[in-house]
Amino acid sequence: MDLSLGPASILALTASMIVLSALPSASVMAVTAQSAAFGFRHGAAVSAGVVAGDLIYILLAIFGLSLLVDAMGGAMEAIRYLGGLYLIWLGVRLWRSAPRSSDGDDEDADGAPSMRSSFATGLLITLGDQKAVLFYLGFLPAFMNLGLVTTMDVLVIATVAALSVGGVKLLYAAAAARARILLGTGVARWMNRVAAGVMLAVGVFLLTKNFLLSS
Numbered sequence: 001m002d003l004s005l006g007p008a009s010i011l012a013l014t015a016s017m018i019v020l021s022a023l024p025s026a027s028v029m030a031v032t033a034q035s036a037a038f039g040f041r042h043g044a045a046v047s048a049g050v051v052a053g054d055l056i057y058i059l060l061a062i063f064g065l066s067l068l069v070d071a072m073g074g075a076m077e078a079i080r081y082l083g084g085l086y087l088i089w090l091g092v093r094l095w096r097s098a099p100r101s102s103d104g105d106d107e108d109a110d111g112a113p114s115m116r117s118s119f120a121t122g123l124l125i126t127l128g129d130q131k132a133v134l135f136y137l138g139f140l141p142a143f144m145n146l147g148l149v150t151t152m153d154v155l156v157i158a159t160v161a162a163l164s165v166g167g168v169k170l171l172y173a174a175a176a177a178r179a180r181i182l183l184g185t186g187v188a189r190w191m192n193r194v195a196a197g198v199m200l201a202v203g204v205f206l207l208t209k210n211f212l213l214s215s
Contacts, residue, residue: 043173049122083124087203
């Protein structure tokens, strides 16, 4: 299989994705909130969901399926609203839950979501932004000719995205989980409240995003 991407393009693409992934965003807030409240594994699960959503949009952009996303505008809006409501529900649940010990990742603890739930959080946040495929449609041509993409190119881009985006989000998750352990159980309730507030804020943002951007 031929590879049209050169080493310089791959390095530039990797560096760009790392920088963009590190910028403050709804996904970063969700990752840190889940890690701070429930431990590293939950933050990692949210990160995996974010990566999965990014890969879906990257593939749509590479194969020129942005028109499909436009045609599915109603469905994509529904996903965004579903994600917003889901995050608000998680935030309320976390706010009302009892504080947990700071040295574990117990998904059976009071108020703790399942790993599937944490993964869904990251996936819904990413899929809730259908403009992401348009971003990738404008971003990727800076590094390659989308009309000459090979199977190997797709594999390389997917790998770069998974490692770059996933790696940065995992660093956020690890930092939040570490802070959770260092601060100890004495501030566990406040950490729960902060994490719940972040979840609620992200959920409300997803629900009101179009209104905020148009005003």
